[in-house]
Each structure stands twice: as C-alpha cells, then as structure tokens.
Amino acid sequence: DQTVDYPGVLRFGATYHPRNRLRTTFAVELERRFWEQLDSPVTSAFGDTLDARDTWDLRVGLEHLFYQNLPVRFGFRYLENYADPESERAIYSAGVGYRAAGFAFDLTGLLHRQTSRQEFLFDPSYLVDYRAPGTTEKVEDTIVQVVVGVSRGF
DSSP states (O other): OOOOOOOEEEEEEEEEOOSSSSEEEEEEEEEEEEGGGOSSOEEOTTSOEEOOOOEEEEEEEEEEEOTTSOEEEEEEEEEEOSSOTTOEEEEEEEEEEEEETTEEEEEEEEEEEEEEEEEOOSOGGGOSSOOOTTOEEEEEEEEEEEEEEEEEOO
16 A cells, blocks of 8 residues: 655636637636645665755646637746756647537647756766766756647537
8 A cells, every 4th residue: 555645736827818800719727736745755766865845837828719710829837846956848839720510629829838857868977077876967858749630529
C-alpha cells in the first residue's frame, strides 16, 4: 500500500466578453500549487526524495469569432516545475476552427520553449572539460506541435 499526497491549489480565473459587434473572448487563469506544504516528502519515480517548491501556472487566451463564425484563437501558458527551480516551460499557441454539418474542426499550432535538467548523455572521459558522473546539464528545447481535432455536439 502507498499513499499519494497532492498539493493544495489556489486558482484564480476571469473571462471577459466585450459587449460589441466583434465577438471576442479574453480569458486569464492563474494557479498556485503548494508543494512545500505537503506533510510527506515528495519522491520521484525512482524513489529518491525531491526538494519540492511551490509553483505558478499562468494561462492567457484570446478567441475572436469572425462574421462567418470562423474562430481564431491565440494562447500563452507559462508553468514552473516543482522539482527543479531552473526548469520551466512557455507555450505559445494559435489556431482556427470551422463548423460544418454539426461537426467542429479545429487546427492548432503550438510552440513549446522549455528548460530542464538532464543527465549527461556521453561518457565524461571523452571530454576535455571533465564533468563528474551523476551531474546534470541544463537543456533548452524547442518543440513544435500541430493538433487536429474533430468534435460533434449532441
């Protein structure tokens, strides 16, 4: 038997619908997770104890609906990693939608910019600048993602 504790979450959000002919929706959400308040220590998948920290997660979105009922969406998300103070992710997104015959077709492109700590991939003895075994390196990644969605409401 094992018990898993999840942190408390405090979430704030707001959505603004301007009252004009242009049908635009602006939404923002801010979330704080309290990892430091857990009674039991946070462990990784390998069983070692992590020095967890409280994290922020910010989401901002904008959707504009054109006169032909064609939605265009833009979004941004920033989130921190509870286990590593140098690890974070920023996600930018843009997408369009189309409705036909009761179906909703959506196409979204996402650009992820993330930093993380990873184990060194090569044998350190081959390097002139020797790094001790078990050390980690700061890695910056850029990921491009395309998401296609089809839904039907009843």
